[in-house]
Amino acid sequence: MVEPIVKFQNVHKSFGDVEVLKGIDLDIKPAEKVAVIGPSGSGKTTIIRMLMTLEEPTSGTILVDGENLWNMEKNGKLIPANEKHLQQIRGNIGMVFQHFNLFPHMSILENCMTAPIHVQKEDKKTAKERSVEMLEKVGLGDKLDNYPSQLSGGQKQRVAMARALVMRPKIMLFDEVTSALDPELVEEVLEVIRGIANEGSMSMVLVTHEMEFARDIADRVLFLDAGVIAEQGPPHEVFGQSENVRLQSFLRRFKR
Secondary structure, eight states: OOOOSEEEEEEEEEETTEEEEEEEEEEEOTTOEEEEEOOTTSSHHHHHHHHTTSSOOSEEEEEETTEESSEEEETTEEEEOOHHHHHHHHTTEEEEOTTOOOOTTSOHHHHHHHHHHHTSOOOHHHHHHHHHHHHHHTTOTTOTTOOGGGSOHHHHHHHHHHHHHTTOOSEEEEESTTTTSOHHHHHHHHHHHHHHHHHOOSEEEEEOSOHHHHHHHOSEEEEEETTEEEEEEOHHHHHHTOOOHHHHHHHHTTOO
């Protein structure tokens, strides 16, 4: 049996009196591509924000590559993780957000080089070489000296992907990466994600409303509803064979 690279064990998350996740159990295998779908407020983004250490679970355990994410062992006891521990595990994870989060005062090459130099302590030459390689991979090798304000939304999102890939993560998280884009720019971003997925080596978790894309790219689809995984399985089963009434109602919104 291959050990999962991500493991959620009875994970709950509340914001004040509102329980957003209600006991999530989830294993993600190395190199597995998982699409997460569901209505707004169902907890999709909360799952990946916890993996990226942007939100802490209220209770339950999250393991990344066999290590407890939010706790660490000291003198034989589990205690809350310190920043060093979180940073160490976060180094295995890359995330692409809805709104790019690029530094406006830096060129796109500098945007990609910053984390390898300051977080991974790489020398400038190595960081530059790998940043150029990743920007070429996402089709922006001719824009190295451009600033974010000179790019389209689709190009900015591709820079954000290159910046995450430069860190050589084992797991890539995508949070509704096309939702802030004009419709004509969506496909160029999805095409880059397809290319990354087809390389096969990275686990990927994609929160998306692009149902055809999820069907095309995912090994497994999770349907979240009201804080629980209400349905999961291979795309052909989730999209074509499920009898879950809530899932069927959700999918009807996307039928043309």
